[in-house]
Amino acid sequence: MILxxxxxxxxxxxxxxxxxxAAGLTLVFxxxxxxxxxxGSLYMVGxxxxxxxxxxxxxxxxxxxxxxxxxLVVGVxxxxxxxxxxxxxxxxxxxxxxxxxxxxxxxxxxxxxxxxAIYSTLPAYLQDHVELLPGLRYPLFRxxxxxxxxxxAGLLWFVxxxxxxxxxxxxxxxNRTMVAALGVNIRLLYTLVFGFGAALAGLAGIMAGPIYSVxxxxxxxxxxxxxxxxxIGGIGSIRGALAGAVIVGVVDTLGxxxxxxxxxxxxxxxxxxxxxxxxxxxxxxxxMAVVLALRPEGLFPARA
Amino acid sequence: MNFSARTLIxxxxxxxxxxxxxxxxxxxxxxxxxxxxxxxxxxxxxxxxNLILGYGGMVSFGHAAYxxxxxxxxxxxxxxxxxxxxxxxGLAIGASALVALVIGAVSVRTSGIYFIMITLAFTQMLYxxxxxxxxxxxxxxxxxxxxxQFGDLVDLSNPTAFYYLVLGLLTLLxxxxxxxxxxxxxxxxxxxxxxxxxxxxxxxxxxxxxxxxFVIAGAICGLAGALLVNQTAYxxxxxxxxxxxxxxxxxxxxxxxGTTAGPLLGAAALLLLEDLLQGWSLLPxxxxxxxxxxxxxxxxxxxxxAKRGLAGLLPERKGGKDG
Numbered sequence: 117m118i119l120x121x122x123x124x125x126x127x128x129x130x131x132x133x134x135x136x137x138a139a140g141l142t143l144v145f146x147x148x149x150x151x152x153x154x155x156g157s158l159y160m161v162g163x164x165x166x167x168x169x170x171x172x173x174x175x176x177x178x179x180x181x182x183x184x185x186x187x188l189v190v191g192v193x194x195x196x197x198x199x200x201x202x203x204x205x206x207x208x209x210x211x212x213x214x215x216x217x218x219x220x221x222x223x224x225x226x227x228x229x230x231x232x233a234i235y236s237t238l239p240a241y242l243q244d245h246v247e248l249l250p251g252l253r254y255p256l257f258r259x260x261x262x263x264x265x266x267x268x269a270g271l272l273w274f275v276x277x278x279x280x281x282x283x284x285x286x287x288x289x290x291n292r293t294m295v296a297a298l299g300v301n302i303r304l305l306y307t308l309v310f311g312f313g314a315a316l317a318g319l320a321g322i323m324a325g326p327i328y329s330v331x332x333x334x335x336x337x338x339x340x341x342x343x344x345x346x347x348i349g350g351i352g353s354i355r356g357a358l359a360g361a362v363i364v365g366v367v368d369t370l371g372x373x374x375x376x377x378x379x380x381x382x383x384x385x386x387x388x389x390x391x392x393x394x395x396x397x398x399x400x401x402x403x404m405a406v407v408l409a410l411r412p413e414g415l416f417p418a419r420a
Numbered sequence: 421m422n423f424s425a426r427t428l429i430x431x432x433x434x435x436x437x438x439x440x441x442x443x444x445x446x447x448x449x450x451x452x453x454x455x456x457x458x459x460x461x462x463x464x465x466x467x468x469x470n471l472i473l474g475y476g477g478m479v480s481f482g483h484a485a486y487x488x489x490x491x492x493x494x495x496x497x498x499x500x501x502x503x504x505x506x507x508x509x510g511l512a513i514g515a516s517a518l519v520a521l522v523i524g525a526v527s528v529r530t531s532g533i534y535f536i537m538i539t540l541a542f543t544q545m546l547y548x549x550x551x552x553x554x555x556x557x558x559x560x561x562x563x564x565x566x567x568x569q570f571g572d573l574v575d576l577s578n579p580t581a582f583y584y585l586v587l588g589l590l591t592l593l594x595x596x597x598x599x600x601x602x603x604x605x606x607x608x609x610x611x612x613x614x615x616x617x618x619x620x621x622x623x624x625x626x627x628x629x630x631x632x633x634f635v636i637a638g639a640i641c642g643l644a645g646a647l648l649v650n651q652t653a654y655x656x657x658x659x660x661x662x663x664x665x666x667x668x669x670x671x672x673x674x675x676x677x678g679t680t681a682g683p684l685l686g687a688a689a690l691l692l693l694e695d696l697l698q699g700w701s702l703l704p705x706x707x708x709x710x711x712x713x714x715x716x717x718x719x720x721x722x723x724x725x726a727k728r729g730l731a732g733l734l735p736e737r738k739g740g741k742d743g
Contacts (some may be wrong), residue, residue: 151533201724207533208479212673213723215666219716227710340544340662343537351533394552401545405526408538412530 118252123373124366129258131365132265136320137342138349138357139272140313146352147289148306150199151207153214155317155342156335157221158194162187162318163325163334164225167236176239183322184315191314195307203306222332233329242326261323268316269358276354285309289352341368344404350414359415364400371399426731430594430681437587441580453579454651459691460586461647466671466683467590467597468640473669474678475601476633477613478528481536482543483668485523486516486638488550488660490645495655496556498564505568505576512646513639519546520638521631528630543665550657561656568650576650586647590684593640598680600636609633674722676731685730693718 141155166183170176198217202210237243238257245253276282287295288305296302321335328334341364349360376392383391407415437456444453465487472478490512497508527538551559567576576582600606612619612626619626649655658664667690675686697703697711707714726732 145533151536198720198724207536208473208669208673208677209723211479211481211536212666212670213720215670216716216719216723219712219719223710223713223716227713336662340540344541347534347537347541390553390555394549397548397552398545401541404538404541408526408530412534 118249120370120374121249121252122254123369125254125258125262126373127366127369128362129261129265129365130369131362132262132269133320133324134338134342134345134365135265135358135361136268136316137338138345138361139268139354140316141342142346142349142352142354142357143285143309144313145346147285147309148203150203151210151214152199153211153339154194154217154221155313156337156339157218158187158191158314158317158335159321159324159338160221160225160330160332160335161190162321163330164229164234164321165318166322167234167325167330168229171234171236176242180322184318187318187321188311188315191318192307192311194314195310199310200303200306218336221335226332231332233331235329236326238326257326264319264323268319269354272354281308341400344400346414347404348407348414350417353414353416356414356416364403367403368396368400371396375399426679426681430684433681433684434587434591438584441583450579453583455691455695457579457583457586458651459688460590460684461644461651462668462671462691463684463687464586464590464593464647465641465644466668466675466687467593468637468644469668470672470678470683471597471600471640472630472633472637473672474682475606475613476609476630478630478634479536479669480539480634480637481662481665481669482523482539482541483637483641484660484662484664485539485543485546486520486641487645487648487664487668488543488546488657489516489519489638490642491649491655491659492550492556492645493642494568494646494649495562495564498566498568499556499562503566503569505570508568509643509646512642514642516642516645517635517639520635524631524634524638528627528634540662540665543660544662547657547660547662550660557655559657561654561658564649564653564655567653568646582650589643589647594680594684597640605629605632670719674729676729679729679731682729682731689730 137155137159140158141152144150144152144155162183165186166179168179169182170179173179194217198213202213205213242257242260244256246256246259247253248259274282276285284295284300284305288300288302292302295305320338324330324334324338345360345364346357347360348363349356349358372393375396376388379388379392379395437460440456441453444450465483468486469480469483472480493512493515494508497503497511502508523539523542527535527542530538550556556562570576574581574585576585601610608619608624608626608629611624612630616626645659648659671686671690672683673686674689675682675684694711694715697714698708722729
């Protein structure tokens with residue numbers, strides 16, 4: 117039981133990281149109607165910047181701060197240089213151009229830091245475990261990720277639903293021309309939203325650094341999972357992104373942990389050995405297919 | 421039959437391709453035979469994508485899936501000692517058509533960004549499936565003990581014979597897709613692309629037509645996969661890597677979307693470009709080492725500034741853009 121609870125928390129932790137990515141992607145799509153494959157690259161940039169700063173200065177906090185700021189700047193520059201011209205283009209052009217951007221980002225990172233993976237450790241004060249329940253000691257850092265993710269989700273809801281900026285964002289999503297006609301600098305608004313989404317992706321990357329390996333191409337693996345999250349949750353919806361991310365994170369983690377032993381109880385161990393991992397890695401995609409068959413618009417479609 | 425300038429140019433390209441084995445032999449460069457065979461195999465895959473992407477407007481970001489299914493059909497049979505080519509390639513075509521039917525049944529109902537993400541996600545699922553099945557090589561892949569056997573008909577281990585087989589298939593499929601696109605079936609697909617509401621208004625439901633096109637494209641791409649695994653003599657899940665789907669899309673765009681010659685031109689341009697960036701001795705080694713950086717820059721520039729592709733450079737046919 118303790119093991120199930122621990123894996124559930126791991127799933128939640130993966131879920132909130134997926135949410136940080138999905139929130140930016142779904143905002144950018146919902147508001148600018150832009151399919152941005154290079155969103156995963158921003159996650160990678162965040163991870164590299166934070167790891168690099170931490171390893172060269174020894175200060176984890178400085179790594180986090182510069183990682184966030186750096187990703188924000190990289191995101192804004194990318195928007196200004198390349199993506200801005202893509203808003204009016206069709207999805208095919210957006211997919212191909214941002215696919216090109218992925219190649220550029222990956223190679224630039226390889227050029228700066230090499231192609232092999234970088235492993236970083238946590239500072240001593242984050243390596244602790246917390247005793248949540250008797251017998252359940254959970255890593256402090258993972259717990260911190262969950263809390264940061266949930267805090268960002270709350271903040272995001274507050275900004276979008278309760279502030280003037282959020283009102284402009286929602287208005288821009290439903291009628292761009294009208295908002296521009298009312299005297300709002302819509303281009304600046306777009307750049308802001310994009311930079312903000314980039315920083316969220318960077319934050320996910322920063323927190324992923326000490327847990328997973330940091331290497332060129334790390335963003336794409338996450339990106340495709342994030343697509344599944346967005347399709348399940350409903351495109352353009354932040355609520356949907358949160359729900360989808362938690363579902364995907366938990367299902368994926370529990371599947372990887374328990375599918376094989378569960379199969380072993382109904383079939384032979386060798387069959388379970390072969391089928392378990394295969395099925396576990398396909399689980400979220402099967403889930404996506406089921407959701408699409410039942411609710412093609414996703415679980416929480418955006419109200420447009 | 422009257423030949424337009426475009427058809428003549430396409431015929432010229434095919435004749436040039438037919439001359440490659442003789443030229444490669446004359447200059448003692450067997451490498452080029454291999455390269456151009458590879459180009460033609462990818463041209464077959466790209467022309468199948470062009471059918472749904474160019475004419476049907478379905479932005480499939482998972483076309484590498486069928487390349488993989490076709491390759492795995494051949495590889496799995498070969499692994500179990502079945503080397504009969506007709507059986508292997510038949511299974512490759514059948515299995516990829518079936519997979520396309522399943523993926524299409526879910527994804528073709530959607531459109532726009534949903535379609536892009538779903539096709540990508542399903543392909544990724546098959547990719548992970550390929551990686552996790554250790555029996556058939558898993559992550560490392562599997563060497564083919566023997567290429568597909570066609571008795572006395574054609575021997576694939578003879579590079580020239582294999583080359584002409586691929587050229588023959590490519591010509592046949594170019595013709596087939598051309599006929600298909602100009603048939604009633606093709607008209608419905610193109611109509612649904614340009615205006616779905618009007619297509620419905622005249623009493624045609626696009627879904628079955630789109631699904632049929634999706635399955636046909638999958639089947640053709642499955643054949644390309646069977647050819648590809650014979651070309652490399654090696655089965656790897658990498659055939660289904662999502663970047664491969666992106667490359668196929670780029671070939672279609674680079675060549676000229678929705679044109680007959682486009683996929684062939686695009687496949688040739690992209691693979692030759694990759695080959696040049698990776699190994700052309702006139703380029704400095706710092707280009708070779710990070711060649712994908714330059715490929716990415718070229719890709720972005722092509723999308724932003726040269727939307728009509730290479731086929732856009734060819735003379736226009738009178739009376740219409742489609743050719």
